[in-house]
Amino acid sequence: xxxxxxxxxxxxxxxxxxxxxxxxxxxxxxxxxxxxxxxxxxxxxxxxxxxxxxxxxxxxxxxxxxxxxxxxxxxxxxxxxxxxxxxxxxxxxxxxxxxxxxxxxxxxxxxxxxxxxxxxxxxxxxxxxxxxxxxxxxxxxxxxxxxxxxxxxxxxxxxxxxxxxxxxxxxxxxxxxxxxxxxxxxxxxxxxxxxxxxxxxxxxxxxxxxxxxxxxxxxxxxxxxxxxxxxxxxxxxxxxxxxxxxxxxxxxxxxxxxxxxxxxx
Amino acid sequence: xxxxxxxxxxxxxxxxxxxxxxxxxxxxxxxxxxxxxxxxxxxxxxxxxxxxxxxxxxxxxxxxxxxxxxxxxxxxxxxxxxxxxxxxxxxxxxxxxxxxxxxxxxxxxxxxxxxxxxxxxxxxxxxxxxxxxxxxxxxxxxxxxxxxxxxxxxxxxxxxxxxxxxxxxxxxxxxxxxxxxxxxxxxxxxxxxxxxxxxxxxxxxxxxxxxxxxxxxxxxxxxxxxxxxxxxxxxxxxxxxxxxxxxxxxxxxxxxxxxxxxxxx
DNA sequence: GGAATACTTTCCGCATCGTGGAAAGATGGG
DNA sequence: CCCATCTTTCCACGATGCGGAAAGTATTCC
Numbered sequence: 001x002x003x004x005x006x007x008x009x010x011x012x013x014x015x016x017x018x019x020x021x022x023x024x025x026x027x028x029x030x031x032x033x034x035x036x037x038x039x040x041x042x043x044x045x046x047x048x049x050x051x052x053x054x055x056x057x058x059x060x061x062x063x064x065x066x067x068x069x070x071x072x073x074x075x076x077x078x079x080x081x082x083x084x085x086x087x088x089x090x091x092x093x094x095x096x097x098x099x100x101x102x103x104x105x106x107x108x109x110x111x112x113x114x115x116x117x118x119x120x121x122x123x124x125x126x127x128x129x130x131x132x133x134x135x136x137x138x139x140x141x142x143x144x145x146x147x148x149x150x151x152x153x154x155x156x157x158x159x160x161x162x163x164x165x166x167x168x169x170x171x172x173x174x175x176x177x178x179x180x181x182x183x184x185x186x187x188x189x190x191x192x193x194x195x196x197x198x199x200x201x202x203x204x205x206x207x208x209x210x211x212x213x214x215x216x217x218x219x220x221x222x223x224x225x226x227x228x229x230x231x232x233x234x235x236x237x238x239x240x241x242x243x244x245x246x247x248x249x250x251x252x253x254x255x256x257x258x259x260x261x262x263x264x265x
Numbered sequence: 266x267x268x269x270x271x272x273x274x275x276x277x278x279x280x281x282x283x284x285x286x287x288x289x290x291x292x293x294x295x296x297x298x299x300x301x302x303x304x305x306x307x308x309x310x311x312x313x314x315x316x317x318x319x320x321x322x323x324x325x326x327x328x329x330x331x332x333x334x335x336x337x338x339x340x341x342x343x344x345x346x347x348x349x350x351x352x353x354x355x356x357x358x359x360x361x362x363x364x365x366x367x368x369x370x371x372x373x374x375x376x377x378x379x380x381x382x383x384x385x386x387x388x389x390x391x392x393x394x395x396x397x398x399x400x401x402x403x404x405x406x407x408x409x410x411x412x413x414x415x416x417x418x419x420x421x422x423x424x425x426x427x428x429x430x431x432x433x434x435x436x437x438x439x440x441x442x443x444x445x446x447x448x449x450x451x452x453x454x455x456x457x458x459x460x461x462x463x464x465x466x467x468x469x470x471x472x473x474x475x476x477x478x479x480x481x482x483x484x485x486x487x488x489x490x491x492x493x494x495x496x497x498x499x500x501x502x503x504x505x506x507x508x509x510x511x512x513x514x515x516x517x518x519x520x521x522x523x524x525x526x527x528x529x530x
Numbered sequence: 531g532g533a534a535t536a537c538t539t540t541c542c543g544c545a546t547c548g549t550g551g552a553a554a555g556a557t558g559g560g
Numbered sequence: 561c562c563c564a565t566c567t568t569t570c571c572a573c574g575a576t577g578c579g580g581a582a583a584g585t586a587t588t589c590c
Contacts, residue, residue, distance in 0.1 A: 008315040009576065010275050010548070015319040019336070022343025030567060040550045045568065050273040054280045058347075064557095064567080067347040068340065071284070073516045076341020077475070078287025078333040082323075110335050111320075117338070133342020274547065275577070295538060305579045310539065329538080329586085532590095539584070547577070556567070 013037060014047050018072065021057060027065030076133075083108070085207065085215050086118045088249045093120045093218065096242040100235055102222040103128045104242075105202075107136070107143035109214065114144045117216070128200060128221035139163045139177055140170045142192035142204030143217040148177075149184040150206045150214035150255070169194045189236035190217075194224065201227040203236040205243035212255030218243050278302060279312050283337065286322060292330030344516060350472070350481055351383045353514045358385045358483065361507040365500055367487040368393045369507075370467075372401070372408035374479065379409040382481065393465060393486035404428045404442055405435045407457035407469030408482040413442075414449040415471045415479035415520070434459045454501035455482075459489060466492040468501040470508035477520030483508050 006012035020036045021028060028036065034044035048066055051057040055071035080086045086106060093104040097120040105128070106118030113135045121127060130136070138144035140163070163172045171177045184190045189205040204219035220227075220235050227235065247253070271277035285301045286293060293301065299309035313331055316322040320336035351371060358369040362385040370393075371383030378400045386392060395401070403409035405428070428437045436442045449455045454470040469484035485492075485500050492500065512518070 006315050006318050007311050007577090008275055008279075010273055011279055011312065011315045012319065014273075014276055014279075015316075015321060015336075015340075018340045022340040022346075024343075025346055027347055031565090041567075042550055042552095042569085043548085046272050046548080047276065049568090050271050050276045051280075053271050054277065056280060068343040070344060070514060070516045071280075072337075073341040073344035073475075075280075075283045075287040075333065076338040077516075078283075078289075079335060079338035081287075081290055082292060082332040108335075115335060115339060131342070132345065133339045135339070272548090296536090306538075307540085307579055307581095308577085311577080311579095314539090533588105534590095535586105535588070537584105537586075539582105541582080542578105542580100544578085545574105545576105547575095549573085549575080550571105552570085554567105554569070556565100558563105558565080560561100560563090 010047065013039060013043070014051060017044065017047055018051070018056065018068065021066060021068050024067070027060060027063065027067035029065055033066060080117060083117065085209075085246065085250055089118060089207075089216070089218070089246045090120070092242050092245045092249070093118060096120075096218070096220065096238060097122055100220050100238055102220045102227070102235070103130075105130050105143060105219045105221060106216055107141075107147070107219070108216045109138070109144075109147045110135075113137055114141060114147060114217070116143075122222070124222070124226070126223050126226075128202070130221065136196065137164070137166070140166050140192070140195040142190050142202035142219040142221065145177075145181065145184060145190040145192065146204040146206040146217040146219070147214050149181040149190060150208065166196050167194055167198050171195060187236070188240045191232060191236065192219075199224050201232070203227075203232060203239050205236070205239040207243045207246045207250070208252040208254055210251050210253065212253055215247075215250065215252060218246065275312065278304060278308070279316060282309065282312060283316070283321065283333065286331060286333050289332070292325060292328065292332035294330055298331060345475075348515055350511070350515055354383055354472075354481070354483070354511045355385070357507050357510045357514070358383060361385075361483070361485065361503060362387055365485050365503055367485045367492070367500065368395075370395050370408060370484045370486060371481055372406075372412070372484070373481045374403070374409075374412045375400075378402055379406055379412060379482070381408075387487070389487070389491070391488050391491075393467070395486065401461065402429070402431070405431050405457070405460040407455050407467035407484040407486065410442075410446065410449060410455040410457065411469040411471040411482040411484070412479050414446040414455060415473065418443075431461055432459055432463050436460060452501065453505045456497060456501070457484075464489050466497070468492075468497060468504050470501070470504040472508045472511045472515070473517040473519055475516050475518065477518055480515065480517060481511075483511065 016037045017033055034041045052059055055069040058067050058069040089106050097104045101122055103122045104120045105116055107114040107116050116130050116132050116134050138148050165172050189203050192202045201224050202219045202221035204217050206217045207215045209215035218239055220239055281302045282298055299306045317324055320334040323332050323334040354371050362369045366387055368387045369385045370381055372379040372381050381395050381397050381399050403413050430437050454468050457467045466489045467484045467486035469482050471482045472480050474480035483504055485504055
């Protein structure tokens with residue numbers, strides 16, 4: 001994640017700092033920031049105070065820690081504006097949450113992982129912990145697999161030969177994953193059965209854009225205790241329906257299936 | 266919103282650009298960016314490509330427009346991790362207490378009642394008795410009614426047909442309460458006139474989070490003797506202003522009002 | 531269709547602006 | 561109370577960002 005060749009040096013450095021701050025849970029001290037970004041203390045300090053002047057970072061005088069500021073959040077949220085899907089999807093996600101009683105997530109693909117861009121939380125005490133702006137691997141999440149299933153083979157063939165396992169149930173073999181993606185295309189929704197986190201299940205369906213490419217994926221996530229075997233097909237169907245409504249809203253259309261094998265349907 | 270004196274010139278400029286991009290709905294062309302930020306085209310271009318290298322801005326080759334990038338969204342979302350409404354609200358509550366001379370409370374909604382999560386006590390001998398962590402019903406408290414007023418009708422329709430009366434002035438009829446909530450939305454703050462305890466009056470305003478949902482409510486509480494009829498609108502306005510400042514601090518925004526009826530403004 | 535127009539991108543010499551070592555100022559622990 | 565550690569300010573050096581101008585590319589209008 002190093003700053004590549006960048007026309008403007010400071011910007012690369014400032015952004016590296018921001019990215020590090022964003023990853024930390026409770027904020028970083030000056031020296032931590034400096035070390036993380038590989039900068040001299042004075043340089044890091046200058047950049048931090050400069051960002052602070054614009055409220056892109058915040059300094060807590062009590063804990064003496066630096067963290068991400070409001071304005072970075074506000075500006076960053078501007079990203080969602082240009083993603084009309086997110087806006088359009090919200091009411092449908094809300095309905096889905098009401099009907100299913102589970103938390104609904106919306107994610108897009110970005111650089112080999114899924115990023116959560118929308119969420120409607122359910123009212124249960126026990127609920128999923130996905131965070132807006134958070135990243136999750138494609139191969140071991142409902143949204144991720146749903147997105148993958150919509151991509152032509154050519155692109156996911158360059159997967160590593162062994163996928164990282166986050167739980168004992170994670171699909172680590174590309175061949176097994178490939179088979180699962182086939183099933184996903186057939187039934188219309190992906191199932192994540194504790195492949196990302198123990199006790200967490202979800203179902204997810206993909207939303208296609210006007211070109212028939214995957215725009216994003218909607219998922220329903222909840223504890224295994226609540227998302228039982230019998231409910232999976234029901235919830236999956238709901239996710240598919242919601243994805244369909246969002247798709248209609250944004251003028252998307254399912255792609256023409258080119259698969260040569262007997263992928264049915 | 267101009268970049269003030271900033272230790273690092275480029276950062277001020279880059280951030281100004283990002284902020285402008287974030288405000289625009291569909292993206293900006295290079296020249297629009299340059300003009301908005303008051304920069305030479307070449308300078309704006311250099312900064313933009315630099316930000317693009319870090320995925321903080323995105324360039325749509327088709328429309329030739331620049332907009333906020335994913336990574337800015339991801340990093341900006343890091344703000345939510347370290348955001349604690351209660352802590353951020355404190356300084357603003359303190360100011361409100363100084364200006365009004367009354368005790369200031371902060372409450373969140375939890376399972377059908379309001380819970381006090383913050384307080385700045387005034388210096389008067391006679392003062393309100395809310396306790397941190399204490400619960401208070403939604404229908405007969407300033408904070409409670411303010412929070413209720415921010416919830417879409419669908420959710421508070423399942424109220425019992427007769428609300429418990431804590432004083433002779435408590436609003437016990439759901440219809441009367443509903444009408445009051447309408448008025449609260451109109452004027453921006455709630456009034457509790459001895460509805461919870463005899464002799465106690467308060468005004469309260471709601472603080473919205475980034476989704477436009479109620480995050481918490483601020484109230485000013487004091488004895489009826491001090492909070493006279495003439496002071497109510499003044500104090501109410503102060504509460505609204507403070508709520509606004511807290512909202513800015515946590516990156517919240519007022520919700521888009523969808524109400525079909527004449528709930529105006 | 532061709533020329534004029536508007537906008538985007540690259541180039542490069544100049545001096546401004548950012549850099550980081552060092553020192554001063556805080557803070558905390560023993 | 562002193563030493564160790566971390567934060568903040570300072571400053572001389574030169575690397576780095578600046579913007580005018582020119583080249584390259586879409587768009588419009590006759």
